[in-house]
Amino acid sequence: MSDLTLSLVQSTLYWEAxxxxxxxxxxxxxxxxxxxxxxxxxxxxxxxxxxNAKDLAEPMNGVTMEWxxxxxxxxxxxxxxxxxxxxxxxxxxxxxWMLPNGSYNHxxxxxLFTLAQEEKTFxxxxxxxxxxxNGWLIFPLICYDLRFPVxxxxxxxxxxxxxxxxxxxxxxxxxxxxxxxxxxxxxxxxYVAGVNRVGIDGNEINYSGNSAIIDFKGxxxxxxxxxxxxCSTVTLNKPELMKFRSQYPFGNDADxxxxxx
Numbered sequence: 001m002s003d004l005t006l007s008l009v010q011s012t013l014y015w016e017a018x019x020x021x022x023x024x025x026x027x028x029x030x031x032x033x034x035x036x037x038x039x040x041x042x043x044x045x046x047x048x049x050x051x052n053a054k055d056l057a058e059p060m061n062g063v064t065m066e067w068x069x070x071x072x073x074x075x076x077x078x079x080x081x082x083x084x085x086x087x088x089x090x091x092x093x094x095x096x097w098m099l100p101n102g103s104y105n106h107x108x109x110x111x112l113f114t115l116a117q118e119e120k121t122f123x124x125x126x127x128x129x130x131x132x133x134n135g136w137l138i139f140p141l142i143c144y145d146l147r148f149p150v151x152x153x154x155x156x157x158x159x160x161x162x163x164x165x166x167x168x169x170x171x172x173x174x175x176x177x178x179x180x181x182x183x184x185x186x187x188x189x190x191y192v193a194g195v196n197r198v199g200i201d202g203n204e205i206n207y208s209g210n211s212a213i214i215d216f217k218g219x220x221x222x223x224x225x226x227x228x229x230x231c232s233t234v235t236l237n238k239p240e241l242m243k244f245r246s247q248y249p250f251g252n253d254a255d256x257x258x259x260x261x
Contacts, residue, residue: 004136004162006038007077007233010211010224011045012199013168016056018046022067028231029071029079036233037134039071041081042166042197043143044093049168049201050084051121057086068098076100078133081166081195082109082142090123095140095166097131105131109142110151118144126261128158136161136238143167146180146194154188155254161241163188167196171208174226178210186218189245191236198227216244 009028014020025046029039043049046064047056058064064083072079078099085094085106093109108125112118128151131138139160145151146165154160163184169177177196185192191214198209211224213234222232245251 002134003235003237004038004134005034005036005233005235006040006162006193006213007032007036007231008193008195008211008213008222008224009039009041009231010195010198010209011042011229013042013045013048013197013201015048015202016050016052018056018058018064021046021048022064026067026071028229029075032075032231032233034233036075036077038078038080038138039075040164040166040193040195041079042195043082043168044084045081045166045197046083048197049116049205051117053084053086053091053121057084057091059086065096065098065104068096068104069102072098072100073102078131080140080164091121092125093118093122093142095142097129097140105129107140107142109145111144111148113144128259130158130160136236138162138164140164140166143169146177146184149184149187150257151259152184152188153254153257154190154251155256160188160190161238162191162193162236165192165194167194168201168207169196169210171206171227174208174210178212181212182214182218185214185216189216189241189248189250191215191221191241198229216241 137160
């Protein structure tokens with residue numbers, strides 16, 4: 001069982017400025033000074049959390065997808081984060097999982113943030129996707145999904161090792177962000193990586209980041225400095241995870257349930 005190295009990119013995002021964000025994030029990605037398997041960007045990393053999908057949405061063969069492929073190929077790492085995608089007559093807050101060879105998968109945000117009327121612009125996803133990487137099973141989710149533990153509950157039909165949340169999570173609710181990331185790690189006996197942006201968006205909402213990597217016991221492995229643009233690279237150990245699950249097989253006593261979409 002191999003280790004997994006991941007890099008969190010906590011960055012400011014320029015409001016509704018895709019090219020400026022791509023250039024800014026490219027500098028940060030290329031500044032990562034050690035080999036990494038996975039680079040994680042925030043939610044809507046090329047626009048900020050905008051409901052202006054009509055003007056900002058891209059197709060699946062658009063400029064940002066090409067940019068992600070180029071950087072994945074250059075760094076030999078998976079690049080992931082969400083962008084606004086238009087497909088037929090629907091808009092999606094879509095997480096892209098871009099491999100160095102140009103193949104990709106995606107996850108559409110399931111829980112749309114009604115406080116920002118996200119559901120009036122975007123269509124909700126209806127699948128859970130597990131992304132394999134270097135012998136690891138990785139479950140990527142988006143921001144508001146964090147508040148709904150049933151959706152991410154690890155069980156016999158939803159098995160994974162690492163849970164990822166990419167986000168635009170406001171500073172005023174940072175306590176919930178910090179505590180829920182830890183809760184998801186403990187209840188699912190998995191590693192959790194939460195990647196949030198910093199700065200103020202076009203709606204005058206402030207984001208403090210508080211990006212973090214948490215282990216299966218709920219201990220912080222990396223906690224990025226609030227309100228600062230920075231990257232953090234951490235290597236995760238799978239044998240330690242499997243040993244812990246074997247010693248404490250709490251999942252054997254879990255309730256059975258199904259999710260209706």
